[in-house]
Amino acid sequence: MKALIAVLPGDGIGPEVVEQGTRLLKAVAERFSHSFELVEAPMGGAAIDLTGSPLPPETLALCQRADAVLLGAVGGPKWDPPAKVRPEQGLLALRKELGLFANLRPVTPVPSLYDTSTLKPEVLRGVDLLVVRELTGGIYFGEKRREEDRAFDACVYTVDEVVRVVRAAAVLARARRKRLTSVDKANVLETSRLWRSVTERIVSEEFPDIELKHMLVDACAMHLIKRPADFDVIVTENMFGDILTDEAAMLSGSIGMLPSASLGANRRGLYEPIHGSAPDIAGRGVANPYGTLLSVAMLLRHSLGLEQEARAVEAAVASSLDAGVLTADLSAPSTRPAGTREVGGSVIDRL
Numbered sequence: 325m326k327a328l329i330a331v332l333p334g335d336g337i338g339p340e341v342v343e344q345g346t347r348l349l350k351a352v353a354e355r356f357s358h359s360f361e362l363v364e365a366p367m368g369g370a371a372i373d374l375t376g377s378p379l380p381p382e383t384l385a386l387c388q389r390a391d392a393v394l395l396g397a398v399g400g401p402k403w404d405p406p407a408k409v410r411p412e413q414g415l416l417a418l419r420k421e422l423g424l425f426a427n428l429r430p431v432t433p434v435p436s437l438y439d440t441s442t443l444k445p446e447v448l449r450g451v452d453l454l455v456v457r458e459l460t461g462g463i464y465f466g467e468k469r470r471e472e473d474r475a476f477d478a479c480v481y482t483v484d485e486v487v488r489v490v491r492a493a494a495v496l497a498r499a500r501r502k503r504l505t506s507v508d509k510a511n512v513l514e515t516s517r518l519w520r521s522v523t524e525r526i527v528s529e530e531f532p533d534i535e536l537k538h539m540l541v542d543a544c545a546m547h548l549i550k551r552p553a554d555f556d557v558i559v560t561e562n563m564f565g566d567i568l569t570d571e572a573a574m575l576s577g578s579i580g581m582l583p584s585a586s587l588g589a590n591r592r593g594l595y596e597p598i599h600g601s602a603p604d605i606a607g608r609g610v611a612n613p614y615g616t617l618l619s620v621a622m623l624l625r626h627s628l629g630l631e632q633e634a635r636a637v638e639a640a641v642a643s644s645l646d647a648g649v650l651t652a653d654l655s656a657p658s659t660r661p662a663g664t665r666e667v668g669g670s671v672i673d674r675l
Protein backbone atom coordinates (compact mmCIF):
# COMPACT_ATOMS: atom_id res chain seq x y z
CA MET A 325 0.00 0.00 0.00
CA LYS A 326 0.95 3.66 -0.36
CA ALA A 327 0.87 5.95 2.67
CA LEU A 328 2.04 9.42 3.63
CA ILE A 329 3.43 9.61 7.15
CA ALA A 330 4.22 12.95 8.79
CA VAL A 331 7.27 12.72 11.05
CA LEU A 332 7.62 15.32 13.82
CA PRO A 333 10.85 14.70 15.78
CA GLY A 334 10.25 17.55 18.25
CA ASP A 335 12.61 18.32 21.13
CA GLY A 336 15.08 16.71 23.55
CA ILE A 337 15.32 12.97 22.93
CA GLY A 338 12.45 13.24 20.40
CA PRO A 339 14.72 13.28 17.32
CA GLU A 340 16.82 10.38 18.66
CA VAL A 341 13.88 8.03 19.28
CA VAL A 342 11.95 9.11 16.18
CA GLU A 343 14.99 8.30 14.03
CA GLN A 344 14.61 4.66 15.12
CA GLY A 345 10.90 4.85 14.29
CA THR A 346 11.57 6.04 10.74
CA ARG A 347 14.28 3.41 10.23
CA LEU A 348 11.75 0.80 11.32
CA LEU A 349 9.03 2.16 9.01
CA LYS A 350 11.46 2.00 6.09
CA ALA A 351 12.34 -1.59 7.00
CA VAL A 352 8.64 -2.56 7.21
CA ALA A 353 7.99 -0.94 3.81
CA GLU A 354 10.86 -2.90 2.29
CA ARG A 355 10.08 -6.30 3.83
CA PHE A 356 6.34 -6.12 3.18
CA SER A 357 6.50 -4.27 -0.18
CA HIS A 358 4.71 -1.07 0.81
CA SER A 359 5.49 2.46 -0.25
CA PHE A 360 5.66 4.82 2.72
CA GLU A 361 6.46 8.44 2.05
CA LEU A 362 7.99 9.91 5.23
CA VAL A 363 7.99 13.71 5.43
CA GLU A 364 9.64 15.49 8.37
CA ALA A 365 8.42 18.79 9.78
CA PRO A 366 9.30 21.00 12.76
CA MET A 367 7.09 20.92 15.84
CA GLY A 368 7.27 22.16 19.43
CA GLY A 369 10.30 24.04 20.72
CA ALA A 370 12.29 23.27 17.57
CA ALA A 371 9.53 24.94 15.53
CA ILE A 372 9.42 27.95 17.87
CA ASP A 373 13.15 28.47 17.29
CA LEU A 374 12.74 28.18 13.53
CA THR A 375 9.47 30.04 12.94
CA GLY A 376 8.19 31.53 16.20
CA SER A 377 5.25 29.09 16.28
CA PRO A 378 5.12 25.65 17.98
CA LEU A 379 2.83 24.37 15.18
CA PRO A 380 3.73 26.17 11.94
CA PRO A 381 0.95 26.20 9.28
CA GLU A 382 3.09 24.04 6.95
CA THR A 383 3.45 21.38 9.67
CA LEU A 384 -0.30 21.38 10.33
CA ALA A 385 -1.08 21.18 6.60
CA LEU A 386 1.26 18.21 6.24
CA CYS A 387 -0.41 16.40 9.16
CA GLN A 388 -3.86 17.05 7.69
CA ARG A 389 -2.78 15.50 4.37
CA ALA A 390 -1.01 12.57 6.00
CA ASP A 391 -2.43 9.12 6.78
CA ALA A 392 -0.68 9.16 10.14
CA VAL A 393 1.61 11.32 12.28
CA LEU A 394 4.62 10.02 14.22
CA LEU A 395 5.76 12.38 16.98
CA GLY A 396 8.76 12.28 19.33
CA ALA A 397 8.27 14.62 22.27
CA VAL A 398 7.99 18.37 22.76
CA GLY A 399 9.16 20.81 25.41
CA GLY A 400 12.22 21.52 27.48
CA PRO A 401 13.72 24.06 29.91
CA LYS A 402 14.63 26.41 27.07
CA TRP A 403 10.91 27.14 26.47
CA ASP A 404 9.65 26.95 30.07
CA PRO A 405 7.80 29.95 31.54
CA PRO A 406 8.33 32.91 31.44
CA ALA A 407 8.56 32.14 27.69
CA LYS A 408 5.20 33.18 26.24
CA VAL A 409 4.98 30.67 23.43
CA ARG A 410 5.16 27.11 24.75
CA PRO A 411 5.90 23.90 22.80
CA GLU A 412 2.97 22.06 24.46
CA GLN A 413 0.52 24.55 22.91
CA GLY A 414 1.50 23.11 19.54
CA LEU A 415 0.55 19.60 20.62
CA LEU A 416 -2.84 20.68 22.03
CA ALA A 417 -3.55 22.61 18.82
CA LEU A 418 -2.53 19.64 16.65
CA ARG A 419 -4.82 17.23 18.56
CA LYS A 420 -7.69 19.69 18.25
CA GLU A 421 -7.14 20.41 14.53
CA LEU A 422 -7.00 16.69 13.74
CA GLY A 423 -10.14 16.03 15.83
CA LEU A 424 -8.42 13.43 18.00
CA PHE A 425 -10.69 12.49 20.90
CA ALA A 426 -9.52 9.06 22.07
CA ASN A 427 -6.11 8.47 23.59
CA LEU A 428 -5.06 4.81 23.67
CA ARG A 429 -2.39 3.54 26.03
CA PRO A 430 -1.79 -0.21 26.06
CA VAL A 431 0.11 -1.67 29.00
CA THR A 432 1.65 -5.12 28.63
CA PRO A 433 4.53 -5.64 31.07
CA VAL A 434 7.36 -7.84 29.78
CA PRO A 435 8.22 -10.67 32.24
CA SER A 436 11.99 -10.16 31.95
CA LEU A 437 11.51 -6.49 32.90
CA TYR A 438 9.14 -6.93 35.83
CA ASP A 439 9.97 -4.35 38.46
CA THR A 440 9.71 -6.67 41.44
CA SER A 441 10.94 -3.97 43.82
CA THR A 442 7.48 -2.39 43.59
CA LEU A 443 5.11 -5.20 42.53
CA LYS A 444 5.08 -8.95 42.94
CA PRO A 445 5.47 -11.02 39.75
CA GLU A 446 2.17 -12.80 40.46
CA VAL A 447 0.43 -9.40 40.31
CA LEU A 448 2.05 -8.51 36.98
CA ARG A 449 1.63 -11.91 35.32
CA GLY A 450 -0.97 -11.83 32.55
CA VAL A 451 -1.44 -8.05 32.57
CA ASP A 452 -2.60 -6.93 29.11
CA LEU A 453 -4.76 -3.86 29.40
CA LEU A 454 -5.66 -0.86 27.28
CA VAL A 455 -6.72 2.49 28.71
CA VAL A 456 -8.86 4.68 26.43
CA ARG A 457 -8.88 8.25 27.71
CA GLU A 458 -11.30 10.92 26.44
CA LEU A 459 -9.17 13.78 25.17
CA THR A 460 -11.31 16.81 24.29
CA GLY A 461 -13.78 17.45 27.12
CA GLY A 462 -14.17 17.49 30.88
CA ILE A 463 -12.69 19.78 33.47
CA TYR A 464 -9.53 20.63 31.47
CA PHE A 465 -11.58 22.42 28.82
CA GLY A 466 -14.56 23.77 30.85
CA GLU A 467 -14.94 27.41 31.78
CA LYS A 468 -12.39 28.64 34.31
CA ARG A 469 -12.80 31.60 36.61
CA ARG A 470 -10.82 33.13 39.43
CA GLU A 471 -12.31 35.37 42.08
CA GLU A 472 -10.51 36.91 44.97
CA ASP A 473 -10.95 34.06 47.43
CA ARG A 474 -12.18 31.22 45.24
CA ALA A 475 -11.72 29.60 41.83
CA PHE A 476 -13.87 27.52 39.45
CA ASP A 477 -13.20 24.83 36.86
CA ALA A 478 -16.34 23.63 35.13
CA CYS A 479 -16.49 19.95 34.13
CA VAL A 480 -18.68 19.62 31.04
CA TYR A 481 -19.52 16.62 28.87
CA THR A 482 -22.01 16.37 26.01
CA VAL A 483 -23.77 13.13 25.10
CA ASP A 484 -22.00 13.11 21.71
CA GLU A 485 -18.57 13.37 23.31
CA VAL A 486 -19.31 10.37 25.51
CA VAL A 487 -20.89 8.35 22.70
CA ARG A 488 -17.94 8.62 20.33
CA VAL A 489 -15.25 7.65 22.82
CA VAL A 490 -17.28 4.78 24.33
CA ARG A 491 -17.98 3.47 20.84
CA ALA A 492 -14.26 3.60 19.99
CA ALA A 493 -13.41 1.74 23.21
CA ALA A 494 -16.12 -0.90 22.63
CA VAL A 495 -14.84 -1.55 19.09
CA LEU A 496 -11.36 -2.09 20.55
CA ALA A 497 -12.72 -4.37 23.30
CA ARG A 498 -14.53 -6.43 20.65
CA ALA A 499 -11.19 -7.18 18.98
CA ARG A 500 -9.67 -8.16 22.34
CA ARG A 501 -11.17 -10.05 25.30
CA LYS A 502 -14.56 -8.30 25.02
CA ARG A 503 -14.50 -6.81 28.50
CA LEU A 504 -15.03 -3.08 29.00
CA THR A 505 -14.65 -1.25 32.31
CA SER A 506 -16.10 2.25 32.33
CA VAL A 507 -14.59 4.40 35.07
CA ASP A 508 -16.43 7.35 36.60
CA LYS A 509 -17.39 8.97 39.90
CA ALA A 510 -21.14 8.60 39.49
CA ASN A 511 -21.77 8.68 43.24
CA VAL A 512 -20.91 12.40 43.35
CA LEU A 513 -20.54 13.90 39.84
CA GLU A 514 -23.39 14.78 37.47
CA THR A 515 -21.09 14.44 34.42
CA SER A 516 -20.28 10.92 35.64
CA ARG A 517 -23.99 10.05 35.87
CA LEU A 518 -24.42 11.19 32.27
CA TRP A 519 -21.30 9.22 31.32
CA ARG A 520 -22.63 6.08 32.98
CA SER A 521 -26.10 6.19 31.44
CA VAL A 522 -24.78 6.91 27.92
CA THR A 523 -22.23 4.10 28.24
CA GLU A 524 -24.93 1.70 29.42
CA ARG A 525 -27.14 2.57 26.43
CA ILE A 526 -24.42 2.42 23.72
CA VAL A 527 -23.05 -0.90 24.91
CA SER A 528 -26.46 -2.58 25.33
CA GLU A 529 -27.77 -1.30 21.97
CA GLU A 530 -24.67 -1.66 19.80
CA PHE A 531 -22.33 -4.05 21.61
CA PRO A 532 -24.45 -6.77 23.27
CA ASP A 533 -21.47 -9.14 22.95
CA ILE A 534 -19.31 -6.93 25.22
CA GLU A 535 -19.30 -7.41 28.99
CA LEU A 536 -19.61 -3.94 30.57
CA LYS A 537 -18.64 -3.10 34.14
CA HIS A 538 -18.80 0.29 35.85
CA MET A 539 -16.16 1.17 38.41
CA LEU A 540 -15.61 4.25 40.55
CA VAL A 541 -12.29 5.94 39.87
CA ASP A 542 -11.01 5.54 43.43
CA ALA A 543 -11.76 1.81 43.35
CA CYS A 544 -10.08 1.57 39.93
CA ALA A 545 -6.91 3.23 41.23
CA MET A 546 -6.70 0.56 43.90
CA HIS A 547 -7.60 -2.31 41.59
CA LEU A 548 -4.90 -1.32 39.07
CA ILE A 549 -2.23 -2.05 41.67
CA LYS A 550 -3.90 -5.03 43.34
CA ARG A 551 -5.24 -7.05 40.41
CA PRO A 552 -4.27 -5.34 37.13
CA ALA A 553 -4.63 -8.61 35.18
CA ASP A 554 -8.43 -8.38 35.66
CA PHE A 555 -8.69 -5.48 33.18
CA ASP A 556 -9.10 -5.68 29.42
CA VAL A 557 -10.21 -2.24 28.13
CA ILE A 558 -10.76 0.72 30.46
CA VAL A 559 -12.62 3.76 29.13
CA THR A 560 -12.77 6.98 31.09
CA GLU A 561 -13.07 10.76 30.95
CA ASN A 562 -10.18 13.16 30.47
CA MET A 563 -8.85 13.87 33.97
CA PHE A 564 -9.44 10.38 35.39
CA GLY A 565 -7.68 9.02 32.30
CA ASP A 566 -4.73 11.35 32.79
CA ILE A 567 -4.19 10.08 36.30
CA LEU A 568 -4.96 6.40 35.71
CA THR A 569 -2.72 6.14 32.62
CA ASP A 570 0.28 7.37 34.60
CA GLU A 571 -0.53 4.87 37.32
CA ALA A 572 -0.95 2.06 34.78
CA ALA A 573 2.33 3.05 33.10
CA MET A 574 4.21 2.14 36.27
CA LEU A 575 3.15 -1.49 35.81
CA SER A 576 5.54 -1.81 32.90
CA GLY A 577 8.74 -0.71 34.62
CA SER A 578 10.08 2.16 32.52
CA ILE A 579 8.29 5.15 31.05
CA GLY A 580 10.48 4.64 27.96
CA MET A 581 8.62 1.41 27.07
CA LEU A 582 5.13 2.74 26.50
CA PRO A 583 3.47 3.72 23.22
CA SER A 584 0.31 5.71 22.64
CA ALA A 585 -2.15 6.55 19.89
CA SER A 586 -4.59 9.44 19.62
CA LEU A 587 -7.49 8.70 17.30
CA GLY A 588 -10.46 10.58 15.88
CA ALA A 589 -13.44 9.93 13.63
CA ASN A 590 -11.38 8.81 10.63
CA ARG A 591 -8.30 6.64 10.39
CA ARG A 592 -5.76 9.41 10.73
CA GLY A 593 -4.02 9.20 14.09
CA LEU A 594 -1.14 10.68 16.06
CA TYR A 595 1.38 8.23 17.53
CA GLU A 596 3.95 9.01 20.19
CA PRO A 597 5.77 7.41 23.10
CA ILE A 598 4.20 8.52 26.40
CA HIS A 599 7.46 9.90 27.81
CA GLY A 600 8.51 13.53 27.60
CA SER A 601 11.54 15.14 25.97
CA ALA A 602 13.85 14.01 28.81
CA PRO A 603 16.26 16.97 28.55
CA ASP A 604 18.49 15.37 31.21
CA ILE A 605 19.63 12.63 28.78
CA ALA A 606 19.08 14.32 25.40
CA GLY A 607 21.80 14.22 22.75
CA ARG A 608 23.69 11.31 24.29
CA GLY A 609 22.23 8.46 22.26
CA VAL A 610 21.09 6.59 25.38
CA ALA A 611 17.30 7.13 25.31
CA ASN A 612 15.04 4.09 25.23
CA PRO A 613 13.30 3.98 21.81
CA TYR A 614 11.06 0.94 22.51
CA GLY A 615 8.04 3.16 23.27
CA THR A 616 8.47 4.83 19.88
CA LEU A 617 8.95 1.49 18.07
CA LEU A 618 5.76 0.17 19.69
CA SER A 619 4.01 3.40 18.66
CA VAL A 620 4.99 2.52 15.07
CA ALA A 621 3.20 -0.81 15.55
CA MET A 622 0.08 1.06 16.68
CA LEU A 623 0.36 3.36 13.64
CA LEU A 624 0.53 0.39 11.29
CA ARG A 625 -2.49 -1.21 12.98
CA HIS A 626 -4.86 1.71 13.55
CA SER A 627 -4.13 4.16 10.72
CA LEU A 628 -2.85 1.91 7.93
CA GLY A 629 -4.83 -1.24 8.77
CA LEU A 630 -1.66 -3.36 8.57
CA GLU A 631 -2.30 -5.84 11.38
CA GLN A 632 0.22 -8.43 10.23
CA GLU A 633 2.97 -5.83 10.01
CA ALA A 634 2.02 -4.43 13.44
CA ARG A 635 2.33 -7.90 14.96
CA ALA A 636 5.67 -8.43 13.25
CA VAL A 637 6.99 -5.24 14.87
CA GLU A 638 5.65 -6.25 18.30
CA ALA A 639 7.22 -9.69 17.95
CA ALA A 640 10.56 -8.13 16.94
CA VAL A 641 10.43 -5.86 19.99
CA ALA A 642 9.64 -8.80 22.29
CA SER A 643 12.48 -10.84 20.80
CA SER A 644 14.94 -7.97 21.19
CA LEU A 645 13.93 -7.51 24.85
CA ASP A 646 14.24 -11.27 25.45
CA ALA A 647 17.72 -11.16 23.96
CA GLY A 648 18.64 -8.56 26.58
CA VAL A 649 19.12 -5.59 24.25
CA LEU A 650 18.34 -3.04 26.95
CA THR A 651 18.93 0.68 27.30
CA ALA A 652 20.33 2.10 30.55
CA ASP A 653 16.88 2.72 32.06
CA LEU A 654 16.14 -1.03 31.76
CA SER A 655 19.44 -2.75 32.44
CA ALA A 656 21.22 -3.68 35.63
CA PRO A 657 24.10 -1.32 36.55
CA SER A 658 26.61 -4.16 36.03
CA THR A 659 25.66 -4.89 32.40
CA ARG A 660 26.62 -2.83 29.36
CA PRO A 661 23.54 -0.91 28.25
CA ALA A 662 22.57 -0.68 24.58
CA GLY A 663 22.39 2.71 22.89
CA THR A 664 19.33 4.15 21.15
CA ARG A 665 20.51 3.25 17.63
CA GLU A 666 21.62 -0.20 18.73
CA VAL A 667 18.09 -0.97 19.93
CA GLY A 668 16.66 0.34 16.64
CA GLY A 669 19.02 -1.93 14.68
CA SER A 670 18.28 -4.93 16.89
CA VAL A 671 14.51 -4.64 16.32
CA ILE A 672 14.94 -4.14 12.56
CA ASP A 673 17.23 -7.20 12.36
CA ARG A 674 14.57 -9.32 14.10
CA LEU A 675 11.69 -8.10 11.93
Ligand code: ATP
Binds near residue numbers: 600601
Ligand atom coordinates in the same frame (compact mmCIF):
# COMPACT_ATOMS: atom_id res chain seq x y z
P1 ATP B 1 6.88 15.99 30.34
O1 ATP B 1 6.49 17.19 31.09
O2 ATP B 1 7.03 16.21 28.86
O3 ATP B 1 6.08 14.77 30.68
P2 ATP B 1 8.88 15.17 32.20
O4 ATP B 1 10.17 15.86 32.49
O5 ATP B 1 7.79 15.16 33.18
O6 ATP B 1 8.38 15.68 30.79
P3 ATP B 1 10.12 12.94 30.91
O7 ATP B 1 10.70 13.89 29.92
O8 ATP B 1 9.34 11.82 30.38
O9 ATP B 1 9.14 13.65 31.91
O10 ATP B 1 11.28 12.43 31.85
C1 ATP B 1 11.06 11.84 33.11
C2 ATP B 1 12.29 10.99 33.48
O11 ATP B 1 12.27 9.78 32.73
C3 ATP B 1 13.61 11.66 33.16
O12 ATP B 1 14.57 11.36 34.15
C4 ATP B 1 14.02 11.07 31.84
O13 ATP B 1 15.41 11.03 31.65
C5 ATP B 1 13.44 9.66 31.92
N1 ATP B 1 13.03 9.21 30.57
C6 ATP B 1 11.96 9.66 29.87
N2 ATP B 1 11.90 9.06 28.68
C7 ATP B 1 12.93 8.22 28.60
C8 ATP B 1 13.42 7.31 27.60
N3 ATP B 1 12.80 7.16 26.42
N4 ATP B 1 14.53 6.59 27.88
C9 ATP B 1 15.15 6.72 29.06
N5 ATP B 1 14.76 7.56 30.04
C10 ATP B 1 13.66 8.31 29.82
Ligand code: MG
Binds near residue numbers: 600
Ligand atom coordinates in the same frame (compact mmCIF):
# COMPACT_ATOMS: atom_id res chain seq x y z
MG1 MG C 1 5.59 14.67 32.84
